Amino acid sequence: MAETRVRIRKRKTLTDQLYGQILEQIVSGQLQEGDKLPSEHQICDAFAVSRPVVREALRRLQEDHLIESRRGVGSFVRKRPPQGLIEYASADSVAGLMRAMEARMTVESATARMAAQRADSADLTKISDALDALEQSMALRQPSRDPDFAFHLAVAEASHNEVYVAMLQSAQEVMQRAIDVAQSITRGGSQARVDRVLLEHRQIYEAILSRDAEAAGLSMAYHLLQARQRITDHAREE
Amino acid sequence: MAETRVRIRKRKTLTDQLYGQILEQIVSGQLQEGDKLPSEHQICDAFAVSRPVVREALRRLQEDHLIESRRGVGSFVRKRPPQGLIEYASADSVAGLMRAMEARMTVESATARMAAQRADSADLTKISDALDALEQSMALRQPSRDPDFAFHLAVAEASHNEVYVAMLQSAQEVMQRAIDVAQSITRGGSQARVDRVLLEHRQIYEAILSRDAEAAGLSMAYHLLQARQRITDHAREE
Amino acid sequence: MAETRVRIRKRKTLTDQLYGQILEQIVSGQLQEGDKLPSEHQICDAFAVSRPVVREALRRLQEDHLIESRRGVGSFVRKRPPQGLIEYASADSVAGLMRAMEARMTVESATARMAAQRADSADLTKISDALDALEQSMALRQPSRDPDFAFHLAVAEASHNEVYVAMLQSAQEVMQRAIDVAQSITRGGSQARVDRVLLEHRQIYEAILSRDAEAAGLSMAYHLLQARQRITDHAREE
Amino acid sequence: MAETRVRIRKRKTLTDQLYGQILEQIVSGQLQEGDKLPSEHQICDAFAVSRPVVREALRRLQEDHLIESRRGVGSFVRKRPPQGLIEYASADSVAGLMRAMEARMTVESATARMAAQRADSADLTKISDALDALEQSMALRQPSRDPDFAFHLAVAEASHNEVYVAMLQSAQEVMQRAIDVAQSITRGGSQARVDRVLLEHRQIYEAILSRDAEAAGLSMAYHLLQARQRITDHAREE
Numbered sequence: 001m002a003e004t005r006v007r008i009r010k011r012k013t014l015t016d017q018l019y020g021q022i023l024e025q026i027v028s029g030q031l032q033e034g035d036k037l038p039s040e041h042q043i044c045d046a047f048a049v050s051r052p053v054v055r056e057a058l059r060r061l062q063e064d065h066l067i068e069s070r071r072g073v074g075s076f077v078r079k080r081p082p083q084g085l086i087e088y089a090s091a092d093s094v095a096g097l098m099r100a101m102e103a104r105m106t107v108e109s110a111t112a113r114m115a116a117q118r119a120d121s122a123d124l125t126k127i128s129d130a131l132d133a134l135e136q137s138m139a140l141r142q143p144s145r146d147p148d149f150a151f152h153l154a155v156a157e158a159s160h161n162e163v164y165v166a167m168l169q170s171a172q173e174v175m176q177r178a179i180d181v182a183q184s185i186t187r188g189g190s191q192a193r194v195d196r197v198l199l200e201h202r203q204i205y206e207a208i209l210s211r212d213a214e215a216a217g218l219s220m221a222y223h224l225l226q227a228r229q230r231i232t233d234h235a236r237e238e
Numbered sequence: 239m240a241e242t243r244v245r246i247r248k249r250k251t252l253t254d255q256l257y258g259q260i261l262e263q264i265v266s267g268q269l270q271e272g273d274k275l276p277s278e279h280q281i282c283d284a285f286a287v288s289r290p291v292v293r294e295a296l297r298r299l300q301e302d303h304l305i306e307s308r309r310g311v312g313s314f315v316r317k318r319p320p321q322g323l324i325e326y327a328s329a330d331s332v333a334g335l336m337r338a339m340e341a342r343m344t345v346e347s348a349t350a351r352m353a354a355q356r357a358d359s360a361d362l363t364k365i366s367d368a369l370d371a372l373e374q375s376m377a378l379r380q381p382s383r384d385p386d387f388a389f390h391l392a393v394a395e396a397s398h399n400e401v402y403v404a405m406l407q408s409a410q411e412v413m414q415r416a417i418d419v420a421q422s423i424t425r426g427g428s429q430a431r432v433d434r435v436l437l438e439h440r441q442i443y444e445a446i447l448s449r450d451a452e453a454a455g456l457s458m459a460y461h462l463l464q465a466r467q468r469i470t471d472h473a474r475e476e
Numbered sequence: 477m478a479e480t481r482v483r484i485r486k487r488k489t490l491t492d493q494l495y496g497q498i499l500e501q502i503v504s505g506q507l508q509e510g511d512k513l514p515s516e517h518q519i520c521d522a523f524a525v526s527r528p529v530v531r532e533a534l535r536r537l538q539e540d541h542l543i544e545s546r547r548g549v550g551s552f553v554r555k556r557p558p559q560g561l562i563e564y565a566s567a568d569s570v571a572g573l574m575r576a577m578e579a580r581m582t583v584e585s586a587t588a589r590m591a592a593q594r595a596d597s598a599d600l601t602k603i604s605d606a607l608d609a610l611e612q613s614m615a616l617r618q619p620s621r622d623p624d625f626a627f628h629l630a631v632a633e634a635s636h637n638e639v640y641v642a643m644l645q646s647a648q649e650v651m652q653r654a655i656d657v658a659q660s661i662t663r664g665g666s667q668a669r670v671d672r673v674l675l676e677h678r679q680i681y682e683a684i685l686s687r688d689a690e691a692a693g694l695s696m697a698y699h700l701l702q703a704r705q706r707i708t709d710h711a712r713e714e
Numbered sequence: 715m716a717e718t719r720v721r722i723r724k725r726k727t728l729t730d731q732l733y734g735q736i737l738e739q740i741v742s743g744q745l746q747e748g749d750k751l752p753s754e755h756q757i758c759d760a761f762a763v764s765r766p767v768v769r770e771a772l773r774r775l776q777e778d779h780l781i782e783s784r785r786g787v788g789s790f791v792r793k794r795p796p797q798g799l800i801e802y803a804s805a806d807s808v809a810g811l812m813r814a815m816e817a818r819m820t821v822e823s824a825t826a827r828m829a830a831q832r833a834d835s836a837d838l839t840k841i842s843d844a845l846d847a848l849e850q851s852m853a854l855r856q857p858s859r860d861p862d863f864a865f866h867l868a869v870a871e872a873s874h875n876e877v878y879v880a881m882l883q884s885a886q887e888v889m890q891r892a893i894d895v896a897q898s899i900t901r902g903g904s905q906a907r908v909d910r911v912l913l914e915h916r917q918i919y920e921a922i923l924s925r926d927a928e929a930a931g932l933s934m935a936y937h938l939l940q941a942r943q944r945i946t947d948h949a950r951e952e
Contacts, residue, residue: 012400052358056398059356065924071547078924103348103401110344118297120290160294162250163341163409170408171401210779210792215939222936225929303686309785316686448541448554453701460698463691488876528834532874535832579877582824586817594773596766636770638726639817639885646884647877 011056014049018057020091021047026066026077027086037067037075057095064098064232081232088184089177094231097181100174101228105221107167108152113217115158116208123158124209130154131205138194141187145179151201155220158208182227193230200226249294252287256295258329259285264304264315265324275305275313295333302336302470319470326422327415332469335419338412339466343459345405346390351455353396354446361396362447368392369443376432379425383417389439393458396446420465431468438464487532490525494533496567497523502542502553503562513543513551533571540574540708557708564660565653570707573657576650577704581697583643584628589693591634592684599634600685606630607681614670617663621655627677631696634684658703669706676702725770728763732771734805735761740780740791741800751781751789771809778812778946795946802898803891808945811895814888815942819935821881822866827931829872830922837872838923844868845919852908855901859893865915869934872922896941907944914940 025031038046043054058075061067069075089097115123133147149172156165168175186193200223207216263269276284281292296313299305307313327335353361371385387410394403406413424431438461445454501507514522519530534551537543545551565573591599609623625648632641644651662669676699683692739745752760757768772789775781783789803811829837847861863886870879882889900907914937921930 063926065926068924099399100401102399103405106348106402107344107405110341161337161340163338163412164344166408167341167345167405170404174401210782212777212779218932218935218939221932225932301688303688306686448544450539450541456694456697456701459694463694575875576877578875579824579881582878583820583881586820637813637816639814639888640820642884643817643821643881646880650877 011053014053015056015060016095017092018043018047018049018053019060019095020093022057022061023066023081023094024086024091026080027083027091029080031077033077033080035077037077039074060095060098064095065229066232079233082185084185084188085181085231088181093177096174097178097231098228100171100178101224101231103171104152104168104175104178105224105228107164108155108224109217109221111156111159111161111164111168112204112208112220113213114161115155116211116213116216118160119158119208123154126154127151127158127205127208131201134201135198138187138198141194143180143187144183145176148179148183149176155204155208178231182231185230196226197230249291252291253294253298254333255330256281256285256287256291257298257333258331260295260299261304261319261332262324262329265319265321265329267318269315271315271318273315275315277312298333298336302333303467304470317471320423322423322426323419323469326419331415334412335416335469336466338409338416339462339469341409342390342406342413342416343462343466345402346393346462347455347459349394349397349399349402349406350442350446350458351451352399353393354449354451354454356398357396357446361392364392365389365396365443365446369439372439373436376424376436379432381418381425382421383414386417386421387414393442393446416465416469420469423468434464435468487529490529491532491536492571493568494519494523494525494529495536495571496569498533498537499542499557499570500562500567503557503559503567505556507553509553509556511553513553515550536571536574540571541705542708555709558661560661560664561657561707564657569653572650573654573707574704576647576654577700577707579647580628580644580651580654581700581704583640584631584700585693585697587632587635587637587640587644588680588684588696589689590637591631592687592689592692594636595634595684599630602630603627603634603681603684607677610677611674614663614674617670619656619663620659621652624655624659625652631680631684654703654707658707661706672702673706725767728767729770729774730809731806732757732761732763732767733774733809734807736771736775737780737795737808738800738805740794741797741805743794745791747791747794749791751791753788774809774812778809779943780946793947796899798899798902799895799945802895807891810888811892811945812942814885814892815938815945817885818866818882818889818892819938819942821878822869822938823931823935825870825873825875825878825882826918826922826934827927828875829869830925830927830930832874833872833922837868840868841865841872841919841922845915848915849912852900852912855908857894857901858897859890862893862897863890869918869922892941892945896945899944910940911944 022031022037031037037043037058040051040054040058043049043058044051047054058067058069062069062075065078066081067075068078085094115127119127130147130151134144134151137144137147152175153165153168156168159165186197200219203219204216204223207219260269260275269275275281275296278289278292278296281287281296282289285292296305296307300307300313303316304319305313306316323332353365357365368385368389372382372389375382375385390413391403391406394406397403424435438457441457442454442461445457498507498513507513513519513534516527516530516534519525519534520527523530534543534545538545538551541554542557543551544554561570591603595603606623606627606629610620610627613620613623628651629641629644632644635641662673676695679695680692680699683695736745736751745751751757751772754765754768754772757763757772758765761768772781772783776783776789779792780795781789782792799808829841833841844861844865848858848865851858851861866889867879867882870882873879900911914933917933918930918937921933
């Protein structure tokens with residue numbers, strides 16, 4: 001059992017490393033948009049990893065919209081992420097950050113929905129205060145991880161279910177690193193991008209304030225979807 | 239900040255205690271189905287707690303289908319849970335168990351959906367083995383918490399996103415207590431109830447095996463909804 | 477434009493016919509569980525249809541859990557539906573019935589959710605009356621299409637959004653045929669199966685009555701998922 | 715039965731008229747933001763309608779974020795929609811338009827999700843062509859109802875389930891009126907608003923193109939949520 005666990009962890013590490021190595025080649029331009037990747041077989045040989053590791057890494061690169069797999073043809077580079085991505089995070093850690101964003105979408109759409117139904121006035125003040133702090137910090141183009149995390153935690157607390165809060169805290173470290181990366185990229189981006197990030201947070205707050213559970217859950221899911229795409233998406237926002 | 243946190247924790251404890259006290263009166267028959275509860279004001283006085291504590295406790299009793307609030311009229315007992323509920327769990331802890339079930343529904347519908355898309359053959363074997371162990375254990379009417387938790391953990395691992403696994407583990411203790419209570423009640427129940435619990439697990443496994451993500455997520459959500467209702471629901475299953 | 481539409485309709489007809497022909501071979505036992513289907517290429521030739529028609533038909537057979545496609549290997553028969561399926565419906569029409577069930581899941585999870593939030597006492601009476609009529613009719617093993625449809629329509633009306641009602645009515649004919657087939661198969665089935673169908677309807681009604689929107693939407697989705705599987709699923713219920 | 719149906723239709727008409735009359739008072743400024751509405755009882759008298767009609771109209775005004783009901787206190791005006799709203803649509807018809815948007819959210823999140831899984835190249839071309847036509851038309855600030863509806867219909871057809879298409883067509887008239895109103899308001903709005911509407915459509919198309927079912931469903935739901943809010947929301951976008 002313990003040995004199985006070690007093997008799983010090792011395979012995950014290898015997968016994340018392979019993901020990171022292919023990512024680096026895309027970011028550096030060694031692999032260009034439209035380029036075909038080597039075959040699964042060639043990747044196995046080149047990186048000395050097993051077939052399942054290659055498949056998992058390719059599956060994730062595709063889910064993160066970085067490559068596109070065409071059945072029976074092969075995999076192709078879809079888009080080139082911003083240089084900043086592998087400056088702000090080690091390439092090995094990017095796959096893990098994306099998984100953290102996936103898990104956040106699940107948990108935080110639920111907390112936003114419930115916050116709209118259950119928040120009392122103290123909760124609303126706390127969310128609103130975090131939003132104000134985030135707006136001030138981002139207006140000054142300062143690192144804004146703490147008010148950002150505080151906003152999301154305040155929404156979770158307004159769900160009045162401490163199990164969700166504990167879940168977010170159990171993933172706090174990787175969540176905060178994901179926020180750091182996204183914030184760093186945004187901070188170097190256009191004013192329009194900064195405005196959009198703030199608007200997304202404001203919409204979540206307003207939906208909660210309006211007691212509109214569906215809108216709150218949806219606005220949170222949309223915000224995290226956008227945040228996830230901002231991490232790997234170069235061109236759109238400039 | 240630290241002080242706020244203490245105050246929040248204290249209010250939660252008071253709420254759960256009040257929930258537990260009203261629950262005990264319902265289980266013992268002191269409050270009968272259809273009976274009207276005292277007013278919010280009277281409850282404040284009787285239990286020496288503040289209005290927000292009373293409202294939160296009543297909101298939760300209603301969400302757990304134990305009472306029904308009619309706007310402008312008052313709150314009424316809806317159903318009497320099984321005696322076993324407060325034998326297997328302390329009355330104070332029941333509200334917390336129900337919140338754990340709520341959070342599980344959120345996280346585990348997602349893990350089941352993703353397992354259907356991402357499970358490899360090793361994952362499927364692990365889920366299937368846990369299911370076999372659960373069936374054997376329940377057939378013998380033995381305590382089945384471990385194979386039950388193993389089944390749900392194996393599904394989470396098949397999501398290939400370790401953040402979900404960490405989230406479930408962060409709530410492991412309260413989840414296992416919730417499983418214990420549900421299992422204890424089922425074990426004392428009819429064969430039909432035992433069969434139903436097993437069928438629910440089998441449907442989740444089959445949907446994952448069929449690579450039907452929607453069916454997998456839905457079957458998991460339905461199973462946990464039923465499990466939640468089995469905890470407080472007396473009459474239906476006999 | 478008009479011509480495009482004709483071409484689309486024709487392709488759909490061909491797809492449904494091909495689906496029906498393969499289905500007949502499975503039901504009749506000409507293709508057994510585990511058997512490998514001919515290749516896409518061979519099917520094109522044998523049935524004189526184009527590649528997209530074959531792919532669409534196979535995709536649907538897989539979504540309906542009748543076959544399983546293994547990447548790079550081929551398609552295999554997964555299960556043999558009950559004989560009754562192609563007695564109660566023409567084989568050509570089965571794919572269409574399954575699509576109607578898919579659309580119902582979408583619309584009716586929403587109507588059930590909203591009914592839980594918006595139903596007034598007249599709505600609840602109407603749903604409850606339809607449920608009583610369904611129980612009586614099914615107890616007598618009579619054709620129960622009308623009370624079944626009436627139940628679902630009453631839930632839709634309780635959403636207080638007439639657009640949903642119009643949508644269900646626009647699909648009324650194919651919905652009623654799908655209900656007919658499912659009911660015919662159930663009527664010939666075990667008492668346990670009849671009981672399960674009734675329990676599913678009762679759970680929807682109770683969730684609406686409890687004002688539990690999430691449970692109502694989920695119970696409806698689960699009921700329609702099960703109904704869809706009962707149409708093609710032979711072995712499980714006996 | 716027929717008589718019941720007439721009564722339901724009549725009550726719906728009365729509700730929509732009352733909704734329209736209160737809406738007109740808000741748009742005209744007769745009722746200002748923050749103002750308290752008369753009590754349910756007073757509204758019954760003033761408009762000579764029954765209590766259920768008043769409650770339903772107030773419930774809808776609240777769901778559409780126009781008023782806010784505080785338990786035990788009363789209802790207050792939350793925001794003042796743009797003057798254009800009751801120029802482009804009769805006040806009586808606005809409640810109906812909002813219900814059409816609600817039903818679209820349900821059906822079109824599903825069609826977008828399925829389009830991401832099932833669209834073939836002909837489908838993608840059709841969606842892309844409709845998007846191009848929409849961009850050209852909106853760039854010229856021309857009425858853009860037809861390319862807008864064509865985009866949404868092309869997505870629905872790409873679900874390869876004609877029942878969804880029939881459902882949208884059954885609501886075509888009210889959907890097109892809702893699009894007209896939203897488009898008219900947008901056309902009179904800032905360039906930023908026009909850009910945002912186009913970006914929302916583009917995100918849906920890109921998610922479908924990337925075969926990302928979750929992102930496609932979410933982007934569609936978010937677009938329709940925003941469209942719904944743009945209908946009644948004055949201040950935000952200027």
